[in-house]
Amino acid sequence: MIKNIGIPGVVAPEKECNDPNCPFRGHLKVRGRILDGKVVSTKMRGTLVIQRDYNFYVKKYQRYERRNSKVAAHVPTCMEIVVGDYVKIAECRQISKTVAFVVVEKMKSAVE
Numbered sequence: 666m667i668k669n670i671g672i673p674g675v676v677a678p679e680k681e682c683n684d685p686n687c688p689f690r691g692h693l694k695v696r697g698r699i700l701d702g703k704v705v706s707t708k709m710r711g712t713l714v715i716q717r718d719y720n721f722y723v724k725k726y727q728r729y730e731r732r733n734s735k736v737a738a739h740v741p742t743c744m745e746i747v748v749g750d751y752v753k754i755a756e757c758r759q760i761s762k763t764v765a766f767v768v769v770e771k772m773k774s775a776v777e
Contacts, residue, residue, distance in 0.1 A: 666690070667689050667690060668688070668689055668690070670688045670689065670695050670755070670769065671695070672695070672699065672755060672769060672770075674770075675753070675769050675770045677689035677690070677743075678741075678743045678744055680743040680744075680745075681743065682741055682742040682743035683742075684741045684742045684743070686711075686739050686741065686760060686767065687741035687742070687743060688741070688755070688757070688767055688769060689741070689743070690741075690743070691741070693757050693758070693760075693767060694757065694758070695755040695756065695757050695767065695769065696755075696756060696757065697755075697756035698755070698756045699753065699754070699755050699756070699769075700715075700717060700736065700753070700754050700755075700766070701715075701717075701751065701752065701753045701754070701772060702715035702716050702717040702718075702736065702751070702752070702754075703715060703716050703749065703750070703751055704746060704747070704748050704749060704750045704751075704752060704775075705735065705748065706748065707740075707746065707747065707748055709737075711739060711740055711742075712737055712738065712739055712740065712761075712764055713737070713738055713740050713746060713752075713768070714735050714736070714737050714738075715735065715736050715738060715752060715754065716733050716734070716735050717733060717734050717735075717736065718731065718732075718733045719731075719732055719733070719734075720732070736754065736766060737763045737764045737766070738752075738754040738764065738766035738767060738768050739757075739760050739764050739766070739767045739768065740767075740768050741767070741768065744768055744771060745771075746768065746771060747775055748775065749775025750771055750772075750773065750774055750775050751771075751772045751773040752768050752770065752771055752772060753768070753769055753770040753772055754766040754767060754768050754769065755767060755769045
């Protein structure tokens, strides 16, 4: 059974999975923040790391500087994600010490 996770424009992947932490076919609920970024690491089993780039305003110099942050997210087994892909992640309950997000959509592939 495929659930509607409540994020407009996000559809469930066709590949079947039996991951309990899958927001589409498991018991994991998504809530709160929705972020996007580029995948920089997939070395952990079931987890990836994305990098988010943003501009930060420095009041003293009245200019912006580029900054980035890295966020760990759980990858359901029904998604095929490699380094270089752009993904959308959504906040969920704490899955492990560093993981409180889950991948909900693959926006752009690394080969494109």
